[in-house]
Amino acid sequence: xxxxxxxxxxxxxxxxxxxxxxxxxxxxxxxxxxxxxxxxxxxxxxxxxxxxxxxxxxxxxxxxxxxxxxxxxxxxxxxxxxxxxxxxxxxxxxxxxxxxxxxxxxxxxxxxxxxxxxxxxxxxxxxxxxxxxxxxxxxxxxxxxxxxxxxxxxxxxxxxxxxxxxxxxxxxxxxxxxxxxxxxxxxxxxxxxxxxxxxxxxxxxxxxxxxxxxxxxxxxxxxxxxxxxxxxxxxxxxxxxxxxxxxxxxxxxxxxxxxxxxxxxxxxxxxxxxxxxxxxxxxxxxxxxxxxxxxxxxxxxxxxxxxxxxxxxxxxxxxxxxxxxxxxxxxxxxxxxxxxxxxxxxxxxxxxxxxxxxxxxxxxxxxxxxxxxxxxxxxxxxxxxxxxxxxxxxxxxxxxxxxxxxxxxxxxxxxxxxxxxxxxxxxxxxxxxxxxxxxxxxxxxxxxxxxxxxxxxxxxxxxxxxxxxxxxxxxxxxxxxxxxxxxxxxxxxxxxxxxxxxxxxxxxxxxxxxxxxxxxxxxxxxxxxxxxxxxxxxxxxxxxxxxxxxxxxxxxxxxxxxxxxxxxxxxxxxxxxxxxxxxxxxxxxxxxxxxxxxxxxxxxxxxxxxxxxxxxxxxxxxxxxxxxxxxxxxxxxxxxxxxxxxxxxxxxxxxxxxxxxxxxxxxxxxxxxxxxxxxxxxxxxxxxxxxxxxxxxxxxxxxxxxxxxxxxxxxxxxxxxxxxxx
Ligand code: MN
Numbered sequence: 001x002x003x004x005x006x007x008x009x010x011x012x013x014x015x016x017x018x019x020x021x022x023x024x025x026x027x028x029x030x031x032x033x034x035x036x037x038x039x040x041x042x043x044x045x046x047x048x049x050x051x052x053x054x055x056x057x058x059x060x061x062x063x064x065x066x067x068x069x070x071x072x073x074x075x076x077x078x079x080x081x082x083x084x085x086x087x088x089x090x091x092x093x094x095x096x097x098x099x100x101x102x103x104x105x106x107x108x109x110x111x112x113x114x115x116x117x118x119x120x121x122x123x124x125x126x127x128x129x130x131x132x133x134x135x136x137x138x139x140x141x142x143x144x145x146x147x148x149x150x151x152x153x154x155x156x157x158x159x160x161x162x163x164x165x166x167x168x169x170x171x172x173x174x175x176x177x178x179x180x181x182x183x184x185x186x187x188x189x190x191x192x193x194x195x196x197x198x199x200x201x202x203x204x205x206x207x208x209x210x211x212x213x214x215x216x217x218x219x220x221x222x223x224x225x226x227x228x229x230x231x232x233x234x235x236x237x238x239x240x241x242x243x244x245x246x247x248x249x250x251x252x253x254x255x256x257x258x259x260x261x262x263x264x265x266x267x268x269x270x271x272x273x274x275x276x277x278x279x280x281x282x283x284x285x286x287x288x289x290x291x292x293x294x295x296x297x298x299x300x301x302x303x304x305x306x307x308x309x310x311x312x313x314x315x316x317x318x319x320x321x322x323x324x325x326x327x328x329x330x331x332x333x334x335x336x337x338x339x340x341x342x343x344x345x346x347x348x349x350x351x352x353x354x355x356x357x358x359x360x361x362x363x364x365x366x367x368x369x370x371x372x373x374x375x376x377x378x379x380x381x382x383x384x385x386x387x388x389x390x391x392x393x394x395x396x397x398x399x400x401x402x403x404x405x406x407x408x409x410x411x412x413x414x415x416x417x418x419x420x421x422x423x424x425x426x427x428x429x430x431x432x433x434x435x436x437x438x439x440x441x442x443x444x445x446x447x448x449x450x451x452x453x454x455x456x457x458x459x460x461x462x463x464x465x466x467x468x469x470x471x472x473x474x475x476x477x478x479x480x481x482x483x484x485x486x487x488x489x490x491x492x493x494x495x496x497x498x499x500x501x502x503x504x505x506x507x508x509x510x511x512x513x514x515x516x517x518x519x520x521x522x523x524x525x526x527x528x529x530x531x532x533x534x535x536x537x538x539x540x541x542x543x544x545x546x547x548x549x550x551x552x553x554x555x556x557x558x559x560x561x562x563x564x565x566x567x568x569x570x571x572x573x574x575x576x577x578x579x580x581x582x583x584x585x586x587x588x589x590x591x592x593x594x595x596x597x598x599x600x601x602x603x604x605x606x607x608x609x610x611x612x613x614x615x616x617x618x619x620x621x622x623x624x625x626x627x628x629x630x631x632x633x634x635x636x637x638x639x640x641x642x643x644x645x646x647x648x649x650x651x652x653x654x655x656x657x658x659x660x661x662x663x664x665x666x667x668x669x670x671x672x673x674x675x676x677x678x679x680x681x682x683x684x685x686x687x688x689x690x691x692x693x694x695x696x697x698x699x700x701x702x703x704x705x706x707x708x709x710x711x712x713x714x715x716x717x718x719x720x721x722x723x724x725x726x
Pocket of ligand 1: 056081147
């Protein structure tokens with residue numbers, strides 16, 4: 001406080017006194033520190049009026065302390081509200097010196113101010129919600145109101161263009177906002193000041209007329225009030241009575257709305273009685289007294305005491321016929337009701353005395369705040385309790401601008417792609433890039449409230465699979481999924497066409513089962529995925545189909561198929577009996593001889609791998625036994641010679657009509673058994689395939705083989721056995 005020490009001391013003391021008078025407690029040292037820091041930071045700056053810039057934060061702090069008093073934190077934040085934006089001082093310094101709360105409020109006020117720059121206000125309600133989505137502390141809004149109020153009071157010094165822009169913003173955003181907040185006096189003043197700059201002619205005209213009528217009006221109000229005052233005093237009541245000030249803008253609005261001249265609107269007199277009592281019943285008592293003096297007008301009575309307005313406004317309104325037959329509206333309320341009406345949220349807080357005696361009370365406060373903003377609350381499900389000043393209204397949504405200044409609401413964590421789909425699905429589908437606040441950004445950038453977003457599109461661009469990883473809205477998720485599915489369908493279809501052409505050209509024959517098998521052997525999840533890979537050229541058809549052709553020429557079956565057959569046959573028979581018992585012994589089938597049900601078998605006890613099951617005729621086994629190690633154990637197929645088991649045949653022949661019928665006839669009628677599966681592959685004039693069927697024993701199988709060989713056109717029939725594989 002080097003310069004103007006005396007003056008600074010005087011104005012600081014004034015602020016301190018105001019705080020002490022209006023606030024529950026004051027951290028004097030902290031207030032002084034904020035005062036000095038703000039003074040120093042702004043000391044080289046001047047306002048449009050030419051006065052030192054510091055006057056502005058100081059006056060804003062005074063408004064907070066005097067007109068919407070809440071707590072010392074708000075006043076300190078008001079002193080500092082412009083230092084981060086306008087000076088070298090960093091928000092981290094504020095946090096360090098004044099604590100996190102003050103830093104958050106200052107930061108919030110700065111951000112709120114930035115939102116309107118260069119934007120035309122088209123959707124006022126959305127603007128208000130957007131502001132709320134950015135605000136986490138009620139006090140941010142209070143400081144912002146005070147800031148705006150002081151700027152409006154000193155608006156005469158800026159240029160006319162700016163005057164109009166600020167006035168319009170104030171009228172459309174801040175005044176209704178203040179109303180929602182229950183700040184009636186702030187609202188009226190903001191409206192009147194806006195009115196003054198937006199329609200100077202009408203404002204001046206109205207101001208002149210009111211001035212001319214003032215004396216007349218005052219004498220009438222006196223005439224009306226005198227008997228009322230006498231009677232109230234007679235009843236021993238403490239009260240304040242006033243001719244309620246009429247606000248220019250509200251008169252003007254009524255004139256427009258009702259299409260009536262000034263005189264008619266203005267002749268509706270209004271009187272307000274404020275009772276110095278905490279007993280709301282006294283309001284009704286006073287109402288009775290008024291009605292004894294003047295005749296009430298029916299249907300004009302409103303009881304907001306028992307049913308408060310959504311912004312917690314409480315008062316009794318009644319209209320009576322006064323002297324000379326003129327209508328007079330009388331408002332009756334207690335001091336507390338009046339404070340809440342004038343100072344809204346701040347007064348509400350004051351009467352709470354900074355503490356809640358129960359959870360229910362805290363919840364009531366929270367719900368009230370909610371109602372203030374929502375008016376009619378849509379959010380009935382949400383009942384979580386907010387701590388002290390914390391707001392989390394609209395915190396799950398953001399509001400961003402289109403290049404034309406329209407506001408779009410999106411969920412938190414939305415990206416430019418979400419925004420693009422929000423505009424139109426076509427914009428989403430062809431979105432190739434985005435600009436946020438004029439800068440090109442990646443498509444997965446997280447958007448914030450107040451961002452202006454521009455989407456760059458290209459006809460050739462299509463959704464990218466990776467978009468699904470970062471989009472947030474249901475709309476964009478669904479659209480991307482739809483596009484991917486459609487793209488996939490198209491790929492599958494064109495892959496299938498390529499496949500069919502190739503198969504035909506190579507003179508191969510594939511039924512749908514064959515195709516699925518091939519797909520699985522190539523590790524695809526079904527034939528669709530195989531076709532897709534073909535379309536994407538991830539699969540070389542010549543390579544895939546070449547071995548198939550080779551195998552056919554050798555008229556044998558791929559090894560894989562024998563393995564799965566062996567598996568089926570071994571499982572179907574129900575495992576192995578070791579030493580005559582079905583014990584829980586670890587065993588496996590030897591790869592050298594691949595025994596399958598029907599084969600005479602023997603077990604060989606290995607070290608570490610349990611029992612290996614070999615055919616009794618296995619050469620490898622014979623060699624092991626020759627070395628003299630006798631570790632053989634008797635094993636058996638459980639059902640051989642008593643029940644049916646699965647066996648297989650490989651069959652090659654001429655592809656003539658009716659051949660399949662002949663084959664199945666031979667098996668089922670002559671040998672009286674059942675076929676389990678048939679897998680026949682026709683190629684040119686030849687066919688070959690495998691048949692699995694149920695047999696009693698190997699003799700039974702031999703008879704079936706002999707019977708089949710007798711059919712015309714059949715070349716070879718063999719037991720399906722690893723030893724028959726090429
Ligand atoms: Mn400011």
